[in-house]
Amino acid sequence: MARPTPLSGFPELLPQARLVEQHVLDVLREVFELHGFSSIETRAVEPLSVLLRKGEIDKEVYGVRRLADGADDTGERGSADDLALHFDLTVPFARYVTENAGHLQFPFRRYQVQKVWRGERPQEGRYREFTQADIDVVDRGSLAVHHDADMARVMGEALARLPLPGVTLQVNNRRLVEGFYRGLGLEGDVLTGSIGATMRAVDKLDKVGARGVADLLAQAGLTRAQADGALGLAQVRAGAGDLVGSVRALGVAHELLDQGLEELLAVLTAVDDLPADRVAVVADLSVARGLDYYTGTVYETRMRGWESLGSICSGGRYDALADDGRDVYPGVGISLGVTRAIIPLLGRGAVRASRPTPTAVVVAVADEAHRREADRVAAQLRARGVATEVSPTAARFGKQIRFADRRGVPFVWFPQEDGSHEVKDIRSGEQVAADPESWLPPAEDLRPTVVAGD
Amino acid sequence: MARPTPLSGFPELLPQARLVEQHVLDVLREVFELHGFSSIETRAVEPLSVLLRKGEIDKEVYGVRRLADGADDTGERGSADDLALHFDLTVPFARYVTENAGHLQFPFRRYQVQKVWRGERPQEGRYREFTQADIDVVDRGSLAVHHDADMARVMGEALARLPLPGVTLQVNNRRLVEGFYRGLGLEGDVLTGSIGATMRAVDKLDKVGARGVADLLAQAGLTRAQADGALGLAQVRAGAGDLVGSVRALGVAHELLDQGLEELLAVLTAVDDLPADRVAVVADLSVARGLDYYTGTVYETRMRGWESLGSICSGGRYDALADDGRDVYPGVGISLGVTRAIIPLLGRGAVRASRPTPTAVVVAVADEAHRREADRVAAQLRARGVATEVSPTAARFGKQIRFADRRGVPFVWFPQEDGSHEVKDIRSGEQVAADPESWLPPAEDLRPTVVAGD
Numbered sequence: 064m065a066r067p068t069p070l071s072g073f074p075e076l077l078p079q080a081r082l083v084e085q086h087v088l089d090v091l092r093e094v095f096e097l098h099g100f101s102s103i104e105t106r107a108v109e110p111l112s113v114l115l116r117k118g119e120i121d122k123e124v125y126g127v128r129r130l131a132d133g134a135d136d137t138g139e140r141g142s143a144d145d146l147a148l149h150f151d152l153t154v155p156f157a158r159y160v161t162e163n164a165g166h167l168q169f170p171f172r173r174y175q176v177q178k179v180w181r182g183e184r185p186q187e188g189r190y191r192e193f194t195q196a197d198i199d200v201v202d203r204g205s206l207a208v209h210h211d212a213d214m215a216r217v218m219g220e221a222l223a224r225l226p227l228p229g230v231t232l233q234v235n236n237r238r239l240v241e242g243f244y245r246g247l248g249l250e251g252d253v254l255t256g257s258i259g260a261t262m263r264a265v266d267k268l269d270k271v272g273a274r275g276v277a278d279l280l281a282q283a284g285l286t287r288a289q290a291d292g293a294l295g296l297a298q299v300r301a302g303a304g305d306l307v308g309s310v311r312a313l314g315v316a317h318e319l320l321d322q323g324l325e326e327l328l329a330v331l332t333a334v335d336d337l338p339a340d341r342v343a344v345v346a347d348l349s350v351a352r353g354l355d356y357y358t359g360t361v362y363e364t365r366m367r368g369w370e371s372l373g374s375i376c377s378g379g380r381y382d383a384l385a386d387d388g389r390d391v392y393p394g395v396g397i398s399l400g401v402t403r404a405i406i407p408l409l410g411r412g413a414v415r416a417s418r419p420t421p422t423a424v425v426v427a428v429a430d431e432a433h434r435r436e437a438d439r440v441a442a443q444l445r446a447r448g449v450a451t452e453v454s455p456t457a458a459r460f461g462k463q464i465r466f467a468d469r470r471g472v473p474f475v476w477f478p479q480e481d482g483s484h485e486v487k488d489i490r491s492g493e494q495v496a497a498d499p500e501s502w503l504p505p506a507e508d509l510r511p512t513v514v515a516g517d
Numbered sequence: 518m519a520r521p522t523p524l525s526g527f528p529e530l531l532p533q534a535r536l537v538e539q540h541v542l543d544v545l546r547e548v549f550e551l552h553g554f555s556s557i558e559t560r561a562v563e564p565l566s567v568l569l570r571k572g573e574i575d576k577e578v579y580g581v582r583r584l585a586d587g588a589d590d591t592g593e594r595g596s597a598d599d600l601a602l603h604f605d606l607t608v609p610f611a612r613y614v615t616e617n618a619g620h621l622q623f624p625f626r627r628y629q630v631q632k633v634w635r636g637e638r639p640q641e642g643r644y645r646e647f648t649q650a651d652i653d654v655v656d657r658g659s660l661a662v663h664h665d666a667d668m669a670r671v672m673g674e675a676l677a678r679l680p681l682p683g684v685t686l687q688v689n690n691r692r693l694v695e696g697f698y699r700g701l702g703l704e705g706d707v708l709t710g711s712i713g714a715t716m717r718a719v720d721k722l723d724k725v726g727a728r729g730v731a732d733l734l735a736q737a738g739l740t741r742a743q744a745d746g747a748l749g750l751a752q753v754r755a756g757a758g759d760l761v762g763s764v765r766a767l768g769v770a771h772e773l774l775d776q777g778l779e780e781l782l783a784v785l786t787a788v789d790d791l792p793a794d795r796v797a798v799v800a801d802l803s804v805a806r807g808l809d810y811y812t813g814t815v816y817e818t819r820m821r822g823w824e825s826l827g828s829i830c831s832g833g834r835y836d837a838l839a840d841d842g843r844d845v846y847p848g849v850g851i852s853l854g855v856t857r858a859i860i861p862l863l864g865r866g867a868v869r870a871s872r873p874t875p876t877a878v879v880v881a882v883a884d885e886a887h888r889r890e891a892d893r894v895a896a897q898l899r900a901r902g903v904a905t906e907v908s909p910t911a912a913r914f915g916k917q918i919r920f921a922d923r924r925g926v927p928f929v930w931f932p933q934e935d936g937s938h939e940v941k942d943i944r945s946g947e948q949v950a951a952d953p954e955s956w957l958p959p960a961e962d963l964r965p966t967v968v969a970g971d
């Protein structure tokens with residue numbers, strides 16, 4: 064077999080980078096569980112009929128089929144019962160909720176950390192296989208707006224503890240935007256008519272700039288005053304203190320605008336205890352989110368200094384995504400793109416693990432006849448939580464030390480002929496007597512640690 | 518949307534069952550890391566050319582293709598560059614090793630816990646999507662046999678700590694078997710000739726019994742004496758003390774038999790410190806393993822009282838699986854079928870989590886105006902590692918207590934009007950004064966625990 068080559072868009076990590084990813088996932092799990100989220104996983108595949116309900120996604124979906132089925136010859140591909148890999152965790156979660164509603168307690172809080180797949184063109188921060196970490200809460204019938212603030216607070220708390228650059232969590236509200244547009248005299252809804260056209264145009268603000276958006280709005284038939292109003296709203300950046308004033312200053316009034324404004328203010332107010340140097344929360348009235356199932360609050364998140372990656376953590380309120388024909392299950396959630404956030408950081412050395420292996424100690428083997436003795440020492444150390452390997456060879460000690468050094472293991476243990484023991488810190492060269500029943504490495508060497516790079 | 522139905526073979530767990538799975542994965546990770554295994558993950562897809570090198574697997578493989586590629590119309594499916602979901606973690610690991618050999622330190626010890634997919638007919642213990650937990654060690658050039666013992670010891674230690682029934686870890690050695698067959702005068706190798714035919718026949722011993730195997734051996738052209746010898750070997754069950762005597766008593770001699778016997782004895786001897794009530798290790802000379810890449814030691818594992826599930830933990834030595842055209846990377850590993858082992862146990866109540874949610878405390882909310890105060894109490898409790906939710910509603914307290922009770926949360930916290938606090942154990946009804954800055958639940962209530970069922 065010739066050496067295989069990587070598949071573009073399907074990143075794989077070396078062990079030292081994987082330790083960073085594990086650390087990130089551990090922190091997320093700890094924070095999510097402290098806030099009472101239950102873990103679930105859903106199967107990797109969904110029927111196409113479930114995935115494609117919201118349209119426009121089919122370009123990005125990977126179909127899945129048993130090769131032995133022979134169905135390739137029947138021309139049946141693309142039917143609604145075909146399976147495909149999920150492209151996010153929200154749609155599968157909504158399906159899981161309706162399927163298991165009788166066994167869940169509502170409001171149901173869950174976190175879900177899994178791979179998802181999208182057939183997008185690979186580039187930095189965009190992968191075809193990547194890990195997402197989602198939190199959502201759903202209720203039956205209706206879901207109080209304080210949950211919208213809760214999602215931002217929990218994810219903000221997690222982001223604050225992760226070895227990432229500081230972030231800006233941008234919040235908007237689709238009701239606010241739609242109400243504002245209605246107040247301008249536009250018609251339709253978030254998908255249709257001049258409201259839908261305006262939402263799609265404003266969503267391109269980052270890419271085409273204010274003049275480009277103004278052109279699109281003119282094409283959509285907006286008057287100059289309407290276009291100016293929509294662009295003015297999209298340029299609002301505000302905190303809890305100045306949000307209402309900034310929006311009112313635009314001189315538009317509508318009942319739906321008032322409701323959205325109140326909801327957005329409630330979110331901003333409730334998260335004012337996050338550490339602003341790590342997680343700044345702002346109202347950013349240009350945030351719209353591409354997927355169309357959001358109905359109220361929407362979130363995006365950008366890492367400071369890494370804005371070109373786009374949003375690493377997004378989500379929102381969806382009042383109508385989950386519906387089993389009898390009840391509706393409104394939800395709100397937010398999803399961290401773990402792979403999208405950390406692979407670029409790893410690639411530029413902005414975060415790293417202190418060593419590539421969990422091993423803290425290698426026990427040296429004087430000769431193969433003494434391997435069992437080394438095994439027993441290793442078992443004694445492991446019993447106190449010290450990750451330990453026994454040297455794979457009984458080469459001369461210099462070679463065994465180099466073996467440990469090459470893999471970044473800090474300590475080598477030497478059973479002595481007289482039954483005593485010594486341990487060497489191979490960074491300093493210091494070698495001291497030690498008891499396998501009680502010795503521990505310094506706390507900072509016990510496990511690999513993850514640190515922001517230089 | 519009508520309520521969706523589950524997909525056969527793609528099991529999904531409710532939160533309380535998922536807690537059991539998480540506990541199992543946590544124990545595995547801890548044991549594997551204590552033994553110096555690094556975590557890696559590989560992409561879910563491999564080119565068909567990588568997966569099908571070993572033949573006979575294509576029936577079980579799921580092909581994957583971007584629906585937008587339009588390739589369904591070109592009739593190109595089935596080409597070697599097509600992607601498919603991996604069906605185990607050993608073949609992808611071998612590919613990862615050859616792809617990254619320049620960045621790894623050998624011998625390289627890794628663990629890998631991921632989903633795999635096989636299009637098999639679903640039944641108890643057989644799924645189309647399931648989680649495997651693998652440990653392997655590979656070296657460049659050659660790999661010492663003490664690693665074969667190490668894999669059994671590490672997985673045995675993990676199995677002993679898991680909330681599973683006791684297991685029997687059955688070890689065999691393909692060199693021993695092949696050497697024995699050569700000593701009987703058979704020809705070919707593990708895949709071909711009368712040796713291959715005999716291996717395939719003996720592998721069916723469980724299904725067709727000794728008489729059925731004897732018929733198959735006669736059809737393969739073995740003499741009565743050869744068939745008796747092969748069946749005699751397959752019926753050997755021995756420990757380190759009686760293995761050599763049991764095999765020698767069959768009166769067959771061959772150099773390869775001696776080598777395999779020595780390797781098998783070394784494995785049995787090295788693992789004699791496992792707790793036999795939890796993990797009994799025996800030589801079982803009927804174990805062959807279906808996949809053909811094993812060359813020496815092979816392992817299978819059965820849970821006592823659950824033998825009908827088949828082997829839940831299998832693996833072996835593969836001297837030629839990974840090869841980059843310049844170097845060969847022999848390896849040995851063992852893989853636990855996590856889903857296969859735990860879903861039947863969960864289904865029959867043989868293991869369960871103490872509650873369905875991580876939450877230990879629900880903080881009651883007297884009215885919505887006091888929600889921020891409840892949020893602050895929750896933050897104080899979480900800072901000491903107590904998983905806490907704030908009541909989703911400000912309903913009357915009786916309803917809030919029932920909310921906690923329904924989801925199995927043991928404590929409800931009541932901020933009092935005078936600024937003091939009380940906490941109620943809703944199982945006993947006892948309510949006492951408590952300080953949010955110092956209160957902790959009893960250790961057994963802090964997190965859900967996992968226990969063997971009745």
